[in-house]
Amino acid sequence: MVMVIALRALRFCYGSNLLARESLLYKDRWEQRRGQHLVVKEGLGMQETVDKCGLGWFLPKFRWTTRRLVPPHSDNMLVGNVLMHAEYKRRWRAVKDLRDVFVRFNQATGWFQQHCVLQHPRLLRTWLEYLHVLCLEQFDADVWAAMLKHMFLDEGVATPLHIVTGNKMRFSVVSKLLLEFLFLWDDELERAGWGVxxxxxxxxxxxxxxxx
Known part of the structure; x- marks a missing residue:
């Protein structure tokens, strides 16, 4: 969604389009009646800064550290912009797919703040369990990726399934040291191939x- 906004804004950097006609960039917040309901719409509010300073920039509706829109602005911007909604609809499979671990992590941090998780013990337990599962699912995915890479590739060449053997393994049994190697972090222990x-x-x- 942030990329869609950036692309919509890009054309105003290189042309003479009227910014006031692009509600997504120009307006801050307004309402529109749809049947019996009032729908709240939002934009990035450049009109406000243009009127005050002569220069336009986005109102503080982004969390720049994660490059995400701060809730509930994202929902209101999506509702308020027909062209963006069409873009979402065309890409619904990618939008719906939340398996990417970093997308799911950012979603979880948003839930924490949006639903005041810290003040509700049951929500907090469920939220922590979600983070546990998120980390373990990604651990499984990374292990399988490493196994497939070594079991089906020999010096970069695709080969039939084969077993990798050797006597230079750092860990021969599942132990506390193995768990610390995989799941803890420090500056002294080198984790070649696993650190990142x-x-x-x-x-x-x-x-x-x-x-x-």
Whole structure:
């Protein structure tokens, strides 16, 4: 959705289009009646800063650290813009697919703030369980990807299934040391091949968010 907004804004950087006609960029918040209901619509409110300063920029509706729109602005912008809704409809499979671990993590942090999770013990337990499952699912995905890479490739060449053997394994049994190697982080222990796996990155992000 952020990319759609960026592309809609891009054409105003290189042409003489009238910004006031692009509600998504120009207006802040307005209402429109649909039957018996009032629908709230939102834009990025550049009119406000243009009127005050002569220069236009987006109102603070983004969380720039995650490059996401802050709820509930995203829902109101989607409802308020027919062209963006059509773009969403055309890409519904990609939008619907939340398996990407970082998208799901950002979604979880949004839930935490939107639903005041910290104030409701039952919600908090469910939310923490969701983060646990998120990290473990990604761990499974990363392990399978590593297995497939080594079991079906030999020096980069596709081969039939084969078993990789050797006597230089760092860990020969499942132990506390193996769990620390996989799931904890420190500056002293080198984790060649595993240090930057997605499951470790999302685990650390989850830990830091819970800690904060």
């Amino acid at each position: 796996k997605p499951f470790r990155l999302i685990l650390q992000k989850s830990f830091e968010f819970v800690e904060s």
